[in-house]
Amino acid sequence: MTVIDVHAHVFPRISRADARVLRDQDGPWLRDHGDGTGMMMAGDTEYRPVTQALWDPAVRVAEMDAVGVDVQVVSSTPLMFGYDADVARAAEWCDLVNQRMLEHCAAAPDRLVPLCQVPLQDTEAACEAVSKAVRAGHKGVHLGNHVGPRDLDHGAVVEFLAHCAHEGAAVLVHPWDMAADSRTDQYMLAWLVGMTAETHLSILRLALSGAFERLPRDLKLVFAHGGGAFPYLLGRADNAWHRRDIVRKDSALPPSGYLDRFHVDSAVFDERSLRLLVEVMGADRVLLGTDYPFPLGEAEPGALIRSSALSATDQALLLGANAVRLFGLEHLAGTRTLPSEVSR
Amino acid sequence: MTVIDVHAHVFPRISRADARVLRDQDGPWLRDHGDGTGMMMAGDTEYRPVTQALWDPAVRVAEMDAVGVDVQVVSSTPLMFGYDADVARAAEWCDLVNQRMLEHCAAAPDRLVPLCQVPLQDTEAACEAVSKAVRAGHKGVHLGNHVGPRDLDHGAVVEFLAHCAHEGAAVLVHPWDMAADSRTDQYMLAWLVGMTAETHLSILRLALSGAFERLPRDLKLVFAHGGGAFPYLLGRADNAWHRRDIVRKDSALPPSGYLDRFHVDSAVFDERSLRLLVEVMGADRVLLGTDYPFPLGEAEPGALIRSSALSATDQALLLGANAVRLFGLEHLAGTRTLPSEVSR
Numbered sequence: 001m002t003v004i005d006v007h008a009h010v011f012p013r014i015s016r017a018d019a020r021v022l023r024d025q026d027g028p029w030l031r032d033h034g035d036g037t038g039m040m041m042a043g044d045t046e047y048r049p050v051t052q053a054l055w056d057p058a059v060r061v062a063e064m065d066a067v068g069v070d071v072q073v074v075s076s077t078p079l080m081f082g083y084d085a086d087v088a089r090a091a092e093w094c095d096l097v098n099q100r101m102l103e104h105c106a107a108a109p110d111r112l113v114p115l116c117q118v119p120l121q122d123t124e125a126a127c128e129a130v131s132k133a134v135r136a137g138h139k140g141v142h143l144g145n146h147v148g149p150r151d152l153d154h155g156a157v158v159e160f161l162a163h164c165a166h167e168g169a170a171v172l173v174h175p176w177d178m179a180a181d182s183r184t185d186q187y188m189l190a191w192l193v194g195m196t197a198e199t200h201l202s203i204l205r206l207a208l209s210g211a212f213e214r215l216p217r218d219l220k221l222v223f224a225h226g227g228g229a230f231p232y233l234l235g236r237a238d239n240a241w242h243r244r245d246i247v248r249k250d251s252a253l254p255p256s257g258y259l260d261r262f263h264v265d266s267a268v269f270d271e272r273s274l275r276l277l278v279e280v281m282g283a284d285r286v287l288l289g290t291d292y293p294f295p296l297g298e299a300e301p302g303a304l305i306r307s308s309a310l311s312a313t314d315q316a317l318l319l320g321a322n323a324v325r326l327f328g329l330e331h332l333a334g335t336r337t338l339p340s341e342v343s344r
Numbered sequence: 345m346t347v348i349d350v351h352a353h354v355f356p357r358i359s360r361a362d363a364r365v366l367r368d369q370d371g372p373w374l375r376d377h378g379d380g381t382g383m384m385m386a387g388d389t390e391y392r393p394v395t396q397a398l399w400d401p402a403v404r405v406a407e408m409d410a411v412g413v414d415v416q417v418v419s420s421t422p423l424m425f426g427y428d429a430d431v432a433r434a435a436e437w438c439d440l441v442n443q444r445m446l447e448h449c450a451a452a453p454d455r456l457v458p459l460c461q462v463p464l465q466d467t468e469a470a471c472e473a474v475s476k477a478v479r480a481g482h483k484g485v486h487l488g489n490h491v492g493p494r495d496l497d498h499g500a501v502v503e504f505l506a507h508c509a510h511e512g513a514a515v516l517v518h519p520w521d522m523a524a525d526s527r528t529d530q531y532m533l534a535w536l537v538g539m540t541a542e543t544h545l546s547i548l549r550l551a552l553s554g555a556f557e558r559l560p561r562d563l564k565l566v567f568a569h570g571g572g573a574f575p576y577l578l579g580r581a582d583n584a585w586h587r588r589d590i591v592r593k594d595s596a597l598p599p600s601g602y603l604d605r606f607h608v609d610s611a612v613f614d615e616r617s618l619r620l621l622v623e624v625m626g627a628d629r630v631l632l633g634t635d636y637p638f639p640l641g642e643a644e645p646g647a648l649i650r651s652s653a654l655s656a657t658d659q660a661l662l663l664g665a666n667a668v669r670l671f672g673l674e675h676l677a678g679t680r681t682l683p684s685e686v687s688r
Contacts, residue, residue: 197541232576235614270579
């Protein structure tokens with residue numbers, strides 16, 4: 001079995017000077033402390049302490065070996081999206097980031113699979129960027145769940161998503177740009193509450209707006225963090241759809257009618273939640289995703305799935321088979337056996 | 345078995361003139377159309393279409409008979425809180441609302457149990473109001489989950505909650521005042537996503553701030569809508585607490601260490617979610633709550649619990665026994681057998 005983590009982040013080596021491609025002052029860059037630690041920076045601001053695995057593919061692969069992950073599908077981080085920048089600069093920035101992501105993955109081409117990022121603030125530029133990235137070797141796109149007030153169901157974003165389907169590019173949707181105020185500025189509450197509400201909102205808007213009706217059925221859509229709050233609260237949304245005209249006015253089906261239109265990762269950190277998630281979405285629509293190497297990620301990738309009461313067949317789907325199918329990774333499946341795999 | 349619904353709303357008959365106690369222009373009042381329908385109003389603005397059961401205790405009790413609910417613990421609606429008004433006016437308004445709630449319940453004293461509301465914007469006034477209401481016959485207080493930027497863990501609110509514990513008044517926390525913008529102004533997304541995120545935030549803030557450490561252990565706290573997004577995402581919060589110092593800095597235990605400090609209602613509308621909820625909280629901490637008579641409530645109160653795979657013992661706890669204990673309703677338990685109960 002090939003174990004594939006579809007939600008893992010890379011912040012490639014990007015200098016302060018590189019960051020000026022995107023913004024004059026507060027562009028995102030990486031401060032490498034030279035001792036295995038570093039800092040994600042936004043201009044002069046320290047955004048988050050990080051470790052070398054985030055940018056060094058050799059360290060990354062060694063850690064993957066240690067925990068039994070064969071392949072990572074890697075994304076940049078939301079701090080790098082640049083959706084609020086000038087379009088031309090954002091397009092150039094995405095080229096730079098996407099090239100660094102390719103270089104990171106080229107260090108271990110049978111272990112690391114890159115997703116690109118795009119200037120989503122401009123549909124034409126975003127479509128061009130994803131087409132170019134797919135030609136260069138990216139397997140899909142890492143997308144923020146909204147661009148300012150534009151959600152995934154906005155006409156411009158739907159057009160982009162349809163283009164991704166046409167290109168065969170999978171789309172990993174990551175929550176970001178959470179409403180921040182004094183109520184959520186402590187304890188990482190923006191990550192714990194805000195991110196999961198963002199993903200909940202994104203999935204419901206795609207369903208209730210009728211956007212799923214307009215999107216191609218072969219669009220490969222994956223939501224991070226176990227679909228945020230959506231799976232547990234699906235009953236509430238369905239009940240509202242059945243009972244209020246203003247909820248169902250733009251959609252042919254209740255939200256539960258669109259579960260076959262997207263996938264989710266498994267990053268829920270609790271076996272009971274994972275069971276609910278698989279019951280709601282089906283075992284063919286949940287993929288191992290860990291948020292590696294960030295501390296809010298799964299400390300031991302795959303452990304939650306392996307320790308669950310899911311059948312061996314379902315575990316194999318979650319641990320890798322679904323990802324092989326969704327990201328087109330047949331060429332990497334079954335080609336290697338990890339030392340750690342042998343010893344289990 | 346006595347079936348008790350702890351999350352049911354009343355908007356008593358309140359005239360446009362009554363509403364001027366709270367605010368000159370846009371106070372909440374009830375427009376009765378005289379045909380079994382009405383409209384919750386905020387000044388000149390139509391807030392929500394409603395039916396007679398909301399304000400007429402005879403209709404309410406007839407509907408309770410029809411669906412096999414013996415007792416409702418009734419609350420006002422969040423539209424009526426008045427937390428942003430002048431304190432003196434809000435205190436007078438709460439007196440008016442609380443008196444109308446008593447009158448509503450006096451029509452069927454063995455079927456309807458009132459909760460009061462308080463001017464939470466002022467701790468002293470709120471404490472006075474709850475003491476006065478308890479003396480007048482209220483069994484607890486219906487509380488908004490925040491007052492502007494003050495959350496339940498704010499010192500002033502903690503002081504109020506401690507006073508409620510001292511008075512033996514149960515506290516039903518209802519989400520309200522959701523951040524509203526163009527992303528959530530359609531499809532009742534503020535109710536579907538916003539409310540559940542509000543409750544998630546409230547529970548996490550009480551845990552992560554250390555407020556649960558400061559609150560009396562005998563405080564009777566109930567959160568609406570199955571705890572919002574909290575139960576499904578508990579693993580994410582615990583994982584963050586264990587892995588990031590900035591998450592755990594003010595709390596002795598991870599969020600899962602405080603599950604014995606509050607209760608939740610059962611309004612989740614999906615058997616899989618109800619199972620998760622009972623697994624996470626324990627069967628002695630989940631109470632039948634339906635959001636009656638609003639359309640986003642449970643259409644057939646108690647049906648979800650009765651159709652679940654929970655044991656008969658656990659079902660009895662959820663359907664009524666937990667509420668008897670929490671709200672002190674021993675005098676109403678076992679005193680009556682509904683026709684609908686007999687016929688089942």
